[in-house]
Amino acid sequence: MYDNIRFHLDEDYPDQLPPENAATHIGMYWQWAAKSGLVNPVWQTAPETTADFAAMTAGTISGRHFLLKHMDGALTADDFTELGQRFTEFYYTDEEDGYGAFMEDYVLALDTPSLGGFYHVKHPGNLRQTDTRFSDGL
Numbered sequence: 001m002y003d004n005i006r007f008h009l010d011e012d013y014p015d016q017l018p019p020e021n022a023a024t025h026i027g028m029y030w031q032w033a034a035k036s037g038l039v040n041p042v043w044q045t046a047p048e049t050t051a052d053f054a055a056m057t058a059g060t061i062s063g064r065h066f067l068l069k070h071m072d073g074a075l076t077a078d079d080f081t082e083l084g085q086r087f088t089e090f091y092y093t094d095e096e097d098g099y100g101a102f103m104e105d106y107v108l109a110l111d112t113p114s115l116g117g118f119y120h121v122k123h124p125g126n127l128r129q130t131d132t133r134f135s136d137g138l
Helices: 005-009 019-035 050-058 063-070 082-091 101-110 128-137
Strands: none
Touching (some): 019 101
């Protein structure tokens, strides 16, 4: 498993924030991967997810919304294509800390310290560095 909302809610999660904020970063990555064609095609074609997948890739709903509604707040290897798995292992995970360069990019791009912390992001921004890392990484 690459990530799960439960990992974050079990840590020192701020009491004043809604629990769904713990999935914002996961959803941002998922939405980027979906738009980049790196996700398992079943998410596009399964009758119960087709409409929401299209809405997510069009930007009508967030990746966080999709993740919480259809994926139980988790990202696993099965959610990605082979290339998506390789990139996620390279960019999203890290053997020492459990998280890779994605978290660093997320914090820098959204300036989470100025928002009050990592989980205080209300409206995900654009993570252009993810495209660059993808182009450079594999």
